[in-house]
Amino acid sequence: MFLKALKPKKLKETIFYLGASFIKLAQVLATRSDFFSKEYLDELKELHDKLPKMSKSDFEDVFKESFKEECFKKFENEPIASASIGQVHIAYLQDDTKVAVKLRRKNILYKLMYNIYIWTTGIYLLFN
Secondary structure (H helix, E strand, O other), X not given: OOOOOOOHHHHHHHHHHHOHHXXXXXXXHOOXXXXXXXXXXXXXXXXXXXXXXXOHHHHHHHHHXXXXXXXXXXXXXXXXXXXXXXXXXXXXXXXXXXXXXXXXXXXXXXHHHHHHHHHHHHHHHHHO
């Protein structure tokens, strides 16, 4: 069987499509210069904090679920970083203390559980 390697950008896009646990694995691999060329490492390193932000509706749902009461004087809707599990925002408490707030992606627990199912099924099929 002959498999053709994906180009670096396509590999990154495929990993993002596969989900959070695949992104986590790729983040680890992005530190392995003995395993990947610089071209691949540069693309994979973007999976650390340069992933697409949540959609506006997902952001609003997660924010409302996380903060049922008005606890911030100001909350910046635009994230300063976005990664596999969530994204980080700048906010200000009522006493003007500046804080970083990490919001987990919508339904991330279920998505991670599904990714684990894919991994375990794949390993089972590979070795049985």
